Amino acid sequence: MSTVHLDRAEPLDVVVLGLGAVGAAALWALSNRGLSVLGLDPHPPCHSLGSSHGQTRVFRHAYFEHPDYVPILRNATGTFERWEADADTSLLHRAGVLVMGPEGCPAVEGSRQAARLHGLEIRDLDGAALCKEYPQFAKHPTLDAVFEADAGFVRVERSISTALQLATAPRLHGVGVSQWERHGADRITLRLTNGRSLTTRRLAVAAGAWTAALVPSLAPLLTVTRQVQAWVTPAQPELAEASCLPCWLWDRPGDRHFYGIPADPERPGPPLAKVAVHGSDGVVAPDAVNRMVSTADLDPIKHGLATHVPGLLGPIRDASVCLYTSSPDEHFIVDRLPEAPEVSVVCGLSGHGFKLAPALGQILSDLSVEGRTDLPVDFLGLRRFG
Numbered sequence: 001m002s003t004v005h006l007d008r009a010e011p012l013d014v015v016v017l018g019l020g021a022v023g024a025a026a027l028w029a030l031s032n033r034g035l036s037v038l039g040l041d042p043h044p045p046c047h048s049l050g051s052s053h054g055q056t057r058v059f060r061h062a063y064f065e066h067p068d069y070v071p072i073l074r075n076a077t078g079t080f081e082r083w084e085a086d087a088d089t090s091l092l093h094r095a096g097v098l099v100m101g102p103e104g105c106p107a108v109e110g111s112r113q114a115a116r117l118h119g120l121e122i123r124d125l126d127g128a129a130l131c132k133e134y135p136q137f138a139k140h141p142t143l144d145a146v147f148e149a150d151a152g153f154v155r156v157e158r159s160i161s162t163a164l165q166l167a168t169a170p171r172l173h174g175v176g177v178s179q180w181e182r183h184g185a186d187r188i189t190l191r192l193t194n195g196r197s198l199t200t201r202r203l204a205v206a207a208g209a210w211t212a213a214l215v216p217s218l219a220p221l222l223t224v225t226r227q228v229q230a231w232v233t234p235a236q237p238e239l240a241e242a243s244c245l246p247c248w249l250w251d252r253p254g255d256r257h258f259y260g261i262p263a264d265p266e267r268p269g270p271p272l273a274k275v276a277v278h279g280s281d282g283v284v285a286p287d288a289v290n291r292m293v294s295t296a297d298l299d300p301i302k303h304g305l306a307t308h309v310p311g312l313l314g315p316i317r318d319a320s321v322c323l324y325t326s327s328p329d330e331h332f333i334v335d336r337l338p339e340a341p342e343v344s345v346v347c348g349l350s351g352h353g354f355k356l357a358p359a360l361g362q363i364l365s366d367l368s369v370e371g372r373t374d375l376p377v378d379f380l381g382l383r384r385f386g
């Protein structure tokens with residue numbers, strides 16, 4: 001990593017705001033382009049105040065949310081693999097992913113559609129086959145499921161630190177941006193939280209839950225909610241191991257998805273499965289979040305386990321609060337700002353962005369430097385909101 005000169009007279013080429021999942025990937029993608037680049041984040045690497053902590057996230061490609069994400073997902077998985085090779089580390093664990101729910105439910109049918117359209121390998125399972133292969137799950141009379149073997153979980157903090165380690169561009173932690181101002185087409189002044197200022201030609205915003213404060217025009221489109229993730233040791237601890245438990249997502253029409261991730265075999269100690277409910281109504285301001293986990297937070301998780309995954313019932317050993325930043329349609333926002341095309345943003349990841357972060361970082365780099373990207377992101381543009 002090269003040194004940072006905050007007092008330079010010339011504007012920098014690109015400043016990346018936020019060095020979480022997307023910003024770390026953007027800094028990596030912007031490195032070695034022969035440009036002057038700087039990454040800024042008010043918090044230390046891999047902190048636990050935003051959206052990218054808690055050991056693991058699910059990655060999959062048969063994407064029920066929208067089949068158009070599949071090429072971006074393939075690109076992202078390829079970059080995770082490249083980081084693994086370049087840093088000689090292990091980021092992805094292919095435990096497989098089960099998507100299940102009542103017959104005809106959107107998550108199972110959407111996974112099938114994405115697989116069909118993009119030639120992805122998945123396997124169908126009915127309720128009987130599922131319970132035979134995975135005794136952790138409850139028998140539901142009309143259960144339908146698909147299994148993607150080329151999927152599993154990604155190690156989050158290790159991925160971010162690997163991207164930052166491989167990025168050669170300089171970065172500063174402990175310094176954020178409080179305000180920016182555009183002066184014509186090629187100069188943006190940044191007011192830093194340490195009282196100094198900087199100029200740059202392009203701004204790449206990857207500030208997650210803090211995006212609305214930095215880009216007020218996006219505030220009406222972004223909602224930050226408080227999420228709880230919990231870790232459980234089942235009565236039969238081996239049932240939480242990735243050798244016999246895939247990641248899973250249970251589509252509960254009329255209720256929120258319930259999902260889980262097996263224990264990471266690289267973590268010492270008794271196997272802990274991670275479980276959570278996808279989404280919540282707890283709207284928060286990112287700097288005023290109650291970080292304490294209460295019994296009321298854990299009740300829906302315990303209920304989900306008892307109803308759907310009784311084989312994993314057991315004491316909750318740990319829990320933590322994390323943030324979603326959602327857009328109105330729960331699809332990402334990836335674009336240049338109409339009022340300031342020198343400013344590119346990736347935000348509104350709506351609780352499903354980690355698996356795509358390497359590609360989103362690449363896209364932020366492309367939009368900042370070239371004003372366009374080869375990756376198919378038109379469906380994620382701001383135009384859809386009118």
Ligand SMILES: Cc1cc2nc3c(=O)[nH]c(=O)nc-3n(C[C@H](O)[C@H](O)[C@H](O)COP(=O)(O)OP(=O)(O)OC[C@H]3O[C@@H](n4cnc5c(N)ncnc54)[C@H](O)[C@@H]3O)c2cc1C
Binds near residue numbers: 022208227349
């Ligand atoms: C409980 C939970 C479970 C999830 N499960 C999954 C899953 O299974 N699969 C999946 O793909 N995704 C999942 N997600 C979503 C995924 O983790 C997020 O979409 C992703 O991590 C968001 O990354 P980000 O870079 O946008 O935000 P962050 O990683 O939070 O980064 C934003 C950064 O901006 C910095 N910042 C703040 N203010 C400023 C400022 N003024 N100037 C500069 N920088 C600033 C912050 O300090 C922070 O480091 C989950 C999220 C949660 C909370």
